[in-house]
Amino acid sequence: MLTEIKDLTAQLTPRLIEIRRHIHAHPELSGQEYQTAAYVAGVLSSSGLHVEEAVGKTGVVGHWPGKGTDQRVLAIRTDMDALPITERTGLPYASRQPGVMHACGHDIHTTVGLGTAMVLAQLGEKLPGTVRFLFQPAEEIAQGAGWMVQDGAMRAVSHILGLHVFPSIPVRSLGIRYGALTAAADDLEIFIQGESGHGARPHEAKDAIWIAAQVITTLQQAISRTQNPLRPVVLTIGQISGGRAPNVIADQVRLAGTVRSLHPETHENLPTWIETIVQGICHTYGATCEINYRRRVPSVQNDPTLTQLIEQVAVEAWGRDRVQILPEPSLGAEDFSLYLQEAPGSMFRLGVGH
Incomplete structure (x- = not known):
């Protein structure tokens, strides 16, 4: 299945670049992600997922039901909001919204979530369990995860995964952290x-x-x-x-x-x-x-069993030299921790450094 996943990802790469640049060019502040949510819902629907909108105010939930007997539900969380920062990169896909920019990488997070949904949807009946995609608003003000939980996004979820880009890790590499990831x-x-x-x-x-x-x-x-x-x-x-x-x-x-x-x-x-x-x-x-x-x-405390699984799969997919074990946590904060009060999970770092 790993080879098939890589092949599907390669085929989708041009489309994913297009998606990421569109999201980057149209950033929206926390709790105001109306156009982003509509765009995400459209991509998920066109990929065959069942979509719920207005979950956690401006959040979106995509469901891919399993075809086997495994009743477990894996949640994959990404965040969608931008920051009140003026972009001066001069890129052709730079922010078109004055004073608002995807400066924290949530445009990448959203694209990764959509890409994962698109790939898994094409795997079809090869997935034994259910996957639920949580596209969360308002992470930057540490409120969106709570909104999503209140609206039932974590109902019946057995495990949850998340990621965050990390400029100090080279591109095409991952950072794994056992225990506390954030403060x-x-x-x-x-x-x-x-x-x-x-x-x-x-x-x-x-x-x-x-x-x-x-x-x-x-x-x-x-x-x-x-x-x-x-x-x-x-x-x-x-x-x-x-x-x-x-x-x-x-x-x-x-x-x-x-x-x-x-x-x-x-x-x-x-x-x-x-x-x-x-x-x-x-x-x-x-x-x-x-x-x-x-x-x-609260602090993001990664589940050790799930973190070990992420490490093993990442090594298998990318090689040991591209998987780092992070020696220190960050004193930054992440409301992903609120999901961990509902189900065990783990968050890892995605390298974007050059």
């Missing part, structure tokens, strides 16, 4: 309420900016002293706002950032750990605070 990612917002005063009399005020500086510094220092160094935590404050005038002590400051971690136990304990530190600092200096910790996505 859990959460949002953090902290409001500090002090007491305003004249800049010349700081002892009569409670300086919210200075207290915020203590919070930021202490959180960073506390990671190195209180968190297990073998279980990394990254806490980045990306926004800070407060104050009304250069000579007036600020009474309010807002901090906003992201918190990343790899291990489930660490991820579970982080909200309490952060609140204890922030509350302690604010209490010490006479301020009050409000902490909003919002969980977004």
Whole structure:
């Protein structure tokens, strides 16, 4: 069957290049993938798959029923959304949508998903089980997978596969990762309420900016002293706002950032750990605070059995020299992890580097 798959893929390559360039030229932002979804649905339907539209808002699901007695359902997930970035590549198929670009490779992901569906559809009765293709919206805002799950896209799924392009791996190569592939990612917002005063009399005020500086510094220092160094935590404050005038002590400051971690136990304990530190600092200096910790996505934890199967098949198809075992996870985030709460699965890296 491997030889047949390679032959079919070679025959479809010109069409797949055309598909990828069309999708790249017509990017759409998260939750707005209407034209992309319609295009995907059309390609799937023309290949003979049963198609459901408007799953997970702007998602698409394609079904290829198995012809044998195997009742298992394998899901293959790809994402479709683009980023709010202006493309300046000058390519003939560059984005035609001002300020929007497929800069994260989701045009490739969508093409791979469609190509896989087109190939498997031509294999027909040689497939013993059912394959369900999930074309997901809104991965960039880490919401699309949740929408798809809520709409039943993972119902009866036994296993799920996904991929993401990786520029640091050469083209025509794969990256396999056992265990944690990506980090859990959460949002953090902290409001500090002090007491305003004249800049010349700081002892009569409670300086919210200075207290915020203590919070930021202490959180960073506390990671190195209180968190297990073998279980990394990254806490980045990306926004800070407060104050009304250069000579007036600020009474309010807002901090906003992201918190990343790899291990489930660490991820579970982080909200309490952060609140204890922030509350302690604010209490010490006479301020009050409000902490909003919002969980977004957990870490992608690849199933070892399925990951081993991917490695074995990839070596058989491409050769050992084109299959890398990734030694380190990424602290980037992926809402593919939400599917893994419904069924075991694995995500691998597709090399696109030159």
